[in-house]
Amino acid sequence: MIKYIISITAKDRPGIVAGLSEAIFELGGNLEVASQTVHQSYFAMIILGAFAREIATEELSRQIRQKAGQDLHVYITPYQPGSPAVCSGQTFIVTSVGRDKPGILHTLATYLASKNINIDDLYCYVENQEFIVICQVTVPAELDVFMVQADLEAVGQEGGFTASMQHENIFVATNELRLGNIR
Numbered sequence: 001m002i003k004y005i006i007s008i009t010a011k012d013r014p015g016i017v018a019g020l021s022e023a024i025f026e027l028g029g030n031l032e033v034a035s036q037t038v039h040q041s042y043f044a045m046i047i048l049g050a051f052a053r054e055i056a057t058e059e060l061s062r063q064i065r066q067k068a069g070q071d072l073h074v075y076i077t078p079y080q081p082g083s084p085a086v087c088s089g090q091t092f093i094v095t096s097v098g099r100d101k102p103g104i105l106h107t108l109a110t111y112l113a114s115k116n117i118n119i120d121d122l123y124c125y126v127e128n129q130e131f132i133v134i135c136q137v138t139v140p141a142e143l144d145v146f147m148v149q150a151d152l153e154a155v156g157q158e159g160g161f162t163a164s165m166q167h168e169n170i171f172v173a174t175n176e177l178r179l180g181n182i183r
Contacts, residue, residue: 001050003032003079004060010072012043019068020045027063028052037123048079089140091120091168094152096133098161100126105133107159108152115148116140131161136168 008020017036024031029051036045057076064074094112098104105124112119121136139145149165156163 001052002054003048003050004055004057005077005079006047006049006060006064007075008043008045008047008064008068008072010043010069012038012041013069016043016068016072017045020047020064020072023060023063023067024049026067027055027060029055035121039125089138089143090145092137092139092145092165093168094133094135094137094163094165096156096161096163097130098156098159100129100131101160104131104159104161107155108133108163111152111155112137115143115151117143117148137165139165 006020006024008016010016021031024047029049031047032050033048034045036043038044057078060076061074065072094108096104096108109119117140118138119135120138122133123135124131124133126132139148145165145167152163152165
């Protein structure tokens with residue numbers, strides 16, 4: 001199988017996913033992994049697509065635009081498997097809230113990078129003048145989780161925002177209790 005990473009952005013509208021999945025299907029492709037969101041009325045998606053044969057990136061891009069819309073910005077690169085960004089570890093959820101101002105995400109991400117903690121998934125937004133960050137991270141096994149939690153709280157306090165980290169199982173259980181089972 002030949003695999004490609006396909007990134008798509010556009011002004012949001014119905015039918016984008018239907019069109020691009022049709023294009024991939026018609027080219028004999030299979031979606032192995034996909035993540036999509038809409039931010040401030042803009043659509044963004046990243047896909048790992050597997051194909052039985054090599055396809056020129058220009059052909060794949062043309063087919064996607066033909067089926068999903070000429071307004072799409074499509075970036076395609078051949079997938080090259082590699083080793084994970086970090087060593088094995090546990091998954092945690094980091095949350096941060098603070099009065100919106102430049103630098104909050106930078107401060108948080110810089111601390112995590114300094115500890116070789118990989119950000120696996122990230123969602124940030126502003127609501128009622130508060131900047132909110134929710135991210136899933138992998139904490140390397142050799143780190144003391146309690147020290148990382150304490151450091152995060154201190155980094156947040158110094159930066160004027162709150163920051164905390166919970167094991168993903170605790171985060172899920174806590175939120176299911178509050179919101180009901182959402183799965």
